[in-house]
Amino acid sequence: xxxxxxxxxxxxxxxxxxxxxxxxxxxxxxxxxxxxxxxxxxxxxxxxxxxxxxxxxxxxxxxxxxxxxxxxxxxxxxxxxxxxxxxxxxxxxxxxxxxxxxxxxxxxxxxxxxxxxxxxxxxxxxxxxxxxxxxx
Ligand code: TYD
Numbered sequence: 001x002x003x004x005x006x007x008x009x010x011x012x013x014x015x016x017x018x019x020x021x022x023x024x025x026x027x028x029x030x031x032x033x034x035x036x037x038x039x040x041x042x043x044x045x046x047x048x049x050x051x052x053x054x055x056x057x058x059x060x061x062x063x064x065x066x067x068x069x070x071x072x073x074x075x076x077x078x079x080x081x082x083x084x085x086x087x088x089x090x091x092x093x094x095x096x097x098x099x100x101x102x103x104x105x106x107x108x109x110x111x112x113x114x115x116x117x118x119x120x121x122x123x124x125x126x127x128x129x130x131x132x133x134x135x136x
Contacts, residue, residue, distance in 0.1 A: 003069040003076040005088040009059070013084075020084055022109070029088065030055045030111040037107045041065070041100035048096055050120040050129075055090040055111040059083060063104035070094040072130030080106070092133060094126050 009027050012019040024032045038046065041063075058067065064081035071093055079099075080087055086109075089095055097106070112118065120126045 003071055003074060003093065004078045005090075006078075007057070007086045007088060009084050009086055011084040018083065028057055028086070028109055032109045032111070033113050034110040035107060036110070037061075037105060038097075038100075039105045041102070041104045041106075043100070045096055045098040046100075048094075048121070048123075050092055050094045050126045052092070052118050052120065052129075053112065054118050055088070057086040057088050057109045059086045059107045059109070061105040061107050063101035064099070065097050065101065065104050065106055066099040068096040068098065070096075072127050092126070092130055094120075094123065 007027060007029075009020045009022060012021065022028055022032075024030070047067075058080065060080035061083045064079055066077055066079045067087060067089075068075060068077045069089065070076075071091070078087065100106075120129060
C-alpha cells in the first residue's frame, strides 16, 4: 500500500476564484485540534521526525514543496503544489520536507495539541520503534 495518501478537498472555485472548505471529521479524517503554517521558507529542508500518535493533513496553499515519507522500510515522495489536495500523514512515518518554492505556504492540520513527547527526532530511534512494532 502506498505511503502517499492524498485527499481531494471540497472545492467550490468558480469564475471569481478558488474556494476550499475544510471540516473536521468530514474531508479531514479526524477532529482538527491545531493548525500551523510554514511560510517565508528558505532552501533549508524541514521535518526530519516522526510522530507516535499524531495525525496530520498537509496542504500546500501556495507554491510547492516536496515531501518524503518513510515507514522504515519504504520511502516515497510527492510534490505538493495544489491547494485543493491534502496529504494525510498518520502512523509511524518519518517525514521530511524539501525544495520549498520561494513563495510556499504550507498549512498543516493536526489531530492533537502540540506535544514534544509525541515527536521522534532521532532516525535510529524511529527505526527501533518500527522494528518493535513489527515484532509485536
Ligand atoms: P518542528 O515541528 O520541529 O518543525 P518542522 O518539522 O517543520 O521542521 O517545530 C519547530 C519548532 O516549533 C519547535 O521548537 C516546536 C515548535 N512548534 C510548536 O511550539 N507548536 C507547533 O504546533 C509546532 C508544529 C511547532
